[in-house]
Amino acid sequence: MNNRIWMIGAAVLLALAVGIGAFGAHGLQPTLEANGRMDTFETAVKYHFYHALGLLIFAIWKQLQPTVKHLNLSYLLLTIGILIFSGSLYVLSITGITWLGAITPLGGVAFIAGWLNLIRVKA
Structure with missing residues (x-):
């Protein structure tokens, strides 16, 4: 994969993490608090950003x-992990669709696999 694409992908996902986090804190706060899902949303943003x-x-x-x-x-x-883990938590937080919590761990597994794969990295 072209390194420029990697940089663009990382930059876009970082910008989205900031934007989604700000939107959640300001624009979605009443909805998230009413659903009792502010912590879930914050977890999604945190893992997205990291x-x-x-x-x-x-x-x-x-x-x-x-x-x-x-x-x-x-x-x-890691990209798949962001989409599945954080994405499912974003949707769950906003909509209350609880079955999405069942797929969230798949994103977590993708995160773990991505980091553990670094063991194989050779320069």
Whole structure:
């Protein structure tokens, strides 16, 4: 995968984390408090942000060492983790659709697999 795409992906996901977090804190606060889901929403934003920062680190790493092996899979797994883990918690927080909580752990597994995959990374 092209390093420029990695940088763009990380930047977009980081910008979304800030935007979604701000929107939740201001625009959605009454809804989230009424649903009792403010903590869930904050967890989604926190994990979204942490892992998007990880993607930025991977993009910088790839820029510095273009021949690094296995980093692509970690990047992909963290991206999937953000979409499934944080995405399902965002929707759950706003809509109250509780069955989404059943898929959230799949995103967590993707996060764990992405980080553990770094064990295989070779420069």
